[in-house]
Amino acid sequence: MARNPQNVERLRPVDLARAHGLSTQAVRNYEEAGILPPADRTAHGYRTYLPLHAAALRAFLALLPGHGHPTAASIMRAVNRGATDEAFRHIDESHVQLLDDRRTLHAVEEALRDLEPAPASEPGGIFVGPLADRLGIRPATLRKWERAGLVRPHRDPRTGYRVYDDAAVRDARLVHQLRRGGHLLEQIAPLITQVRAAGGLEPLEGALADWHRRLSGRARAMLNGAAELEAYLRLTQAAAVTY
Incomplete structure (x- = not known):
């Protein structure tokens, strides 16, 4: 459970949800799936979140476009249980897949040129x-x-x-x-x-250009996801020292 000894800002599920255009149920589902760290509870059993949870949610949502839901969820679950090497392995595998897709596209283009x-x-x-x-x-x-x-x-x-x-x-x-x-x-x-x-290539040029755009989009999304994940990792490390 995320501790809050210094009485930093507390957030309700609706606060996290509204900030990202999500439902409160989605936020609860992410917590239950281990994508967010466990929340504190009030005396009446209501969830309360910290800025750490908000950073976790930002990281997950940033990871989604580049890595897809299963991998993004696996990355966050690994980070939240302290298995950062496992998280990095998932990231590496996504980059390998992206590189493989680039190589496949290049191979298709080369094959089609002299088909x-x-x-x-x-x-x-x-x-x-x-x-x-x-x-x-x-x-x-x-x-x-x-x-x-x-x-x-x-x-x-x-x-x-x-x-x-x-x-x-x-x-x-x-x-x-x-x-x-x-x-x-x-x-x-x-x-x-x-x-x-x-x-010839004329009927395929649009498709090939679209593949290039998609691959470039995934690469940039991975960069954005990495930045948000790094920010979350820094917060988790700082929290570990503080607590």
């Missing part, structure tokens, strides 16, 4: 399970993309299993990146058709 019509299927390739694992999706998602005509695996003549050759893997990676960018399957279909026909 030629997909070659005929050849023996070998990768099965649905390993490909799904590589992309971080479910096999059912790959089958859904296949039904939509976005990915075209062939069937192993002996087992009947789906096999993805280089062209199908390329299409799957492109669909995956477009979906992560918020594009609908209906929007992706003509892009995949254009890729297969080697019609």
Whole structure:
């Protein structure tokens, strides 16, 4: 529980909520989830918060755009139980993911610059399970993309299993990146058709530019989140010395 021996300003749940356009229930939920440190209670059982809680809420809300809710929540829970190394690991993993997304986008751009019509299927390739694992999706998602005509695996003549050759893997990676960018399957279909026909980059330029904007937006959001988290860490350290 956050202690307040020096009688610093006390805040009600509604004070935190109004400052950030949240409901009081959301503030209580964040506390119960460990995103905020435990609150003090009045003699009648009402929650009261300190500026430390306000800083925790600011840090969490700043972390959300760059890291997403699950990771932002994990970061705050780790900080609140004193496991700062674990919090930093979550942050590092997000940065690794962002770098991987940048590398994927660069690879897509490089591949599309010199794209030629997909070659005929050849023996070998990768099965649905390993490909799904590589992309971080479910096999059912790959089958859904296949039904939509976005990915075209062939069937192993002996087992009947789906096999993805280089062209199908390329299409799957492109669909995956477009979906992560918020594009609908209906929007992706003509892009995949254009890729297969080697019609050039013109239809894809808007999507590629949008990916760059999204990645830059995430990077800046991570910087903002890091600044607010650092401010919160300083307050937690100062509180530990004071108390």
